[in-house]
Each structure stands twice: as structure tokens, then as C-alpha cells.
Amino acid sequence: MKNLIDIKDLSINEIEELIKVAKDIMQAPEKYYDKCKHKKLATLFFEPSTRTRLSFEAAMIELGGNVIGFSSADSSSTSKGESVADTIRVVGCYSDIIAMRHPKEGAPLVAAFKSTAPIINAGDGGHNHPTQTLTDLLTISCEKNRLDNLTIGLCGDLKFGRTVHSLITAMSRYKNIKFVLISPEELKIPEYIKQEILEKNNIEYVETEDIEEYMSELDILYMTRVQKERFFNEEDYIRLKDYYILNEAKLENAKKDLSIMHPLPRVNEIATEVDDDPRACYFRQALYGKYIRMALILKMLEID
Ligand code: NCD
Numbered sequence: 001m002k003n004l005i006d007i008k009d010l011s012i013n014e015i016e017e018l019i020k021v022a023k024d025i026m027q028a029p030e031k032y033y034d035k036c037k038h039k040k041l042a043t044l045f046f047e048p049s050t051r052t053r054l055s056f057e058a059a060m061i062e063l064g065g066n067v068i069g070f071s072s073a074d075s076s077s078t079s080k081g082e083s084v085a086d087t088i089r090v091v092g093c094y095s096d097i098i099a100m101r102h103p104k105e106g107a108p109l110v111a112a113f114k115s116t117a118p119i120i121n122a123g124d125g126g127h128n129h130p131t132q133t134l135t136d137l138l139t140i141s142c143e144k145n146r147l148d149n150l151t152i153g154l155c156g157d158l159k160f161g162r163t164v165h166s167l168i169t170a171m172s173r174y175k176n177i178k179f180v181l182i183s184p185e186e187l188k189i190p191e192y193i194k195q196e197i198l199e200k201n202n203i204e205y206v207e208t209e210d211i212e213e214y215m216s217e218l219d220i221l222y223m224t225r226v227q228k229e230r231f232f233n234e235e236d237y238i239r240l241k242d243y244y245i246l247n248e249a250k251l252e253n254a255k256k257d258l259s260i261m262h263p264l265p266r267v268n269e270i271a272t273e274v275d276d277d278p279r280a281c282y283f284r285q286a287l288y289g290k291y292i293r294m295a296l297i298l299k300m301l302e303i304d
Contacts, residue, residue: 003112003119004300007130007170014299015170018134019141021295022288029062032294035303036065042095043069044087045122046078046102047229051264051286052122052131056099059293068095085114092116097300099131103229118300126160126230132263133166134296135289140220142288143259143281148175151217155182155244156224156269158189160231163263164224165193172201179205180214184243186236187226211244216253221246223262223269223282247271254279261285 001009010018025032041060043053049071057067070076077087084102088111091098098115100108101122108121123129141147152171158164158181168189171177179198181189188207198205208214215221223246231237245268246260262270262282274280298304 001300003108003115003121004130004296005109005112005119005121006128007133007166009130010134012173015134015137018292018295018299019138021298022138022291023142025291025294032063032298034064035298036060036063036301039063039065039097039301040095041065041067041069041297042091042098042117043067043071043122044076044091044098044100045069045071046073046076046084046100046107047123048072049101049122051289052101052129053099055286055290056120056122056131056293056297059290059297062290063294063297065297084111088115088119097297120296120300123162125162126165126227127162128166128169129162129263130166131293131296132163132289133170134292135285136163136167136222136261136263137170138288138292139261139281139285140259143284144219147171148177150174150176150219151178151180151214153180153182153211153214153218153221154189154224155211155221155246157187157226157240158183158224159187160227161224164189164222167222168193169197172197172203177203179203180218181205181207182209182211182214182244183207184209184240186240187243211246212250212253215250216255218254218258220259220261221254223260223266225262225265225267225269242268244269245271246274248273248277251277251279 099120099122105125105127112119
């Protein structure tokens with residue numbers, strides 16, 4: 001695999017291998033301290049990020065490598081009018097691997113055609129976010145000890161939430177997965193995900209506006225932020241932003257071993273009182289993100 005643009009670029013076996021390596025790194029990080037000595041990761045973030053960029057950078061540093069890059073389009077030559085294609089051709093001369101986030105859907109794929117270094121899609125518009133999905137899969141594997149036989153509730157902005165699109169794509173390949181898709185009418189899952197992923201693979205799913213309706217059946221509840229930056233008008237965003245606020249009262253009928261996940265950043269969609277609930281695993285999830293990215297960097301650089 002030269003590039004990681006879509007989660008389907010990885011087979012189920014490759015994902016299993018990445019999870020195995022990530023768990024080994026968690027157990028014995030010292031074995032990995034020098035693995036990427038003299039290697040450079042470039043992080044090109046044309047859109048804001050905290051976890052994704054910093055976890056990539058921390059991952060490379062913990063592997064003994066170095067990091068270069070920028071964290072906003074304004075601080076790169078994009079602001080002078082340079083194309084993504086030209087930026088990538090140049091950055092490929094300075095680095096061994098590139099993680100890139102861009103507001104335009106498909107930009108990392110375009111970059112991959114021009115790049116000499118492998119490209120990792122670190123989020124492209126409202127489309128995909130494969131490394132968040134790897135993070136989510138490692139989280140589910142650690143918290144649940146399985147990736148099959150799960151009822152997964154996805155709640156919030158299912159229309160623009162790229163983490164949701166990639167996670168559904170990934171989980172649809174495992175056995176006996178059911179989805180409960182919880183969103184307001186305006187933020188329902190896009191038709192292409194329904195047709196090309198859910199219906200094509202005969203995956204069971206229901207759509208509801210009510211977060212409590214199926215609560216008692218869920219093994220995982222994946223909350224998401226309403227994606228302000230993808231809205232065309234502020235009025236709609238203001239109307240929808242606080243549509244769901246998960247609190248302890250709403251969890252009353254939930255399973256004792258429910259896992260509450262969130263890719264973060266959180267705005268209002270989970271009340272802070274839930275943070276102390278043992279079922280909340282979103283901060284652990286952020287930590288898992290570093291380990292799976294370490295495993296991914298090793299794989300893409302073909303280091304044992
Ligand atoms: C997500 C993203 O960028 O899509 N954040 C992340 O990478 N952890 C989710 C979000 O911004 O809401």
C-alpha cells in the first residue's frame with residue numbers, strides 16, 4: 001500500500017496487523033524508539049487540527065523520527081496561490097511520508113498522484129478520515145475485545161461528519177454489525193453511504209431522531225460534533241448545534257458496558273458530567289490514536 005486515502009485501501013487483515021502492532025507498542029514502547037531514525041514525516045494541515053496533527057507528530061517522534069510541516073494554509077505558500085499539486089511535489093523532496101488534511105474532498109487523492117512520498121489522508125472535507133477510523137477500530141478492539149457482533153449508534157452530524165463515513169465503511173466489513181443512525185432530518189447520512197455501503201452489503205440499520213429510542217440496545221455510542229465549517233449559513237448551524245446533548249439522564253437505560261466514543265473536539269454534544277462515567281472512553285480514544293499512527297507509519301515506511 002503506497003498511500004492511505006480511504007479506509008478501504010487497507011484489507012481487514014492489514015487492519016488486524018496494525019492493531020496487533022499498536023497493542024505491542026502500548027506494551028513495550030522501548031522496542032520502537034529507534035525504528036524511524038533519520039526519517040521525516042511532513043504534516044501538511046490546510047485545515048485546523050489538534051489531535052490528528054499532534055498525534056501524528058508525537059507518533060513519529062516516539063519512533064525516533066523527525067517532523068516538519070505547517071498547521072494552517074495561511075502559513076504556507078498556498079496563501080500566495082500555489083496549487084496543492086506543486087506543494088506536494090516539493091514537500092516530497094524533503095520528507096519520507098506525508099500526512100495531509102484539506103478542506104476539499106479528494107485533495108489527498110490528487111496529491112497522491114503527484115507525490116514521490118506516500119500520502120496519508122488526515123481528513124478531506126466532509127468525505128473521509130481513515131486514520132481516525134483506525135483510531136476508532138483500535139479503541140473498539142481494546143474496549144470491547146472484538147470488532148464483530150456490535151450494535152453501533154452514531155449520533156449528530158452524520159451528513160458532514162467524515163469520521164462517521166469512514167467508520168461505517170470500515171465496520172460494514174465485519175460480521176453482525178448493526179447501525180442506529182441518530183440525527184436530525186437535515187443531518188442524515190448521505191445517500192451514497194446508504195446505497196454503496198449499507199444496502200450493498202446488506203447491513204442492518206435504522207434511522208431515528210431520538211437518541212433514547214434504541215439506547216438500551218447499543219454496544220457503542222459514537223457522538224459527533226455538528227460540523228460548523230461545512231454549513232452554508234450560520235442560522236442553520238445555530239439551530240442544529242445543540243440538538244443532542246448526551247447527559248447521565250439520557251444514559252439511564254444504556255447497557256452497563258456501553259462504550260461512549262467521540263473523535264473530539266467536543267462542543268456541547270456531551271455534558272461534562274459524562275466524563276466521569278466509566279463508559280466514557282473518548283479521552284482514551286485520543287491516546288489510542290497515537291499508537292495506531294505509530295503502527296501505520298511503520299507499515300507505510302516498510303519498517304519491521
Ligand atoms: C474530527 C475531524 O477532524 O473530522 N476530529 C478529529 O480528527 N479527531 C472530528 C471533528 O472535527 O468534529
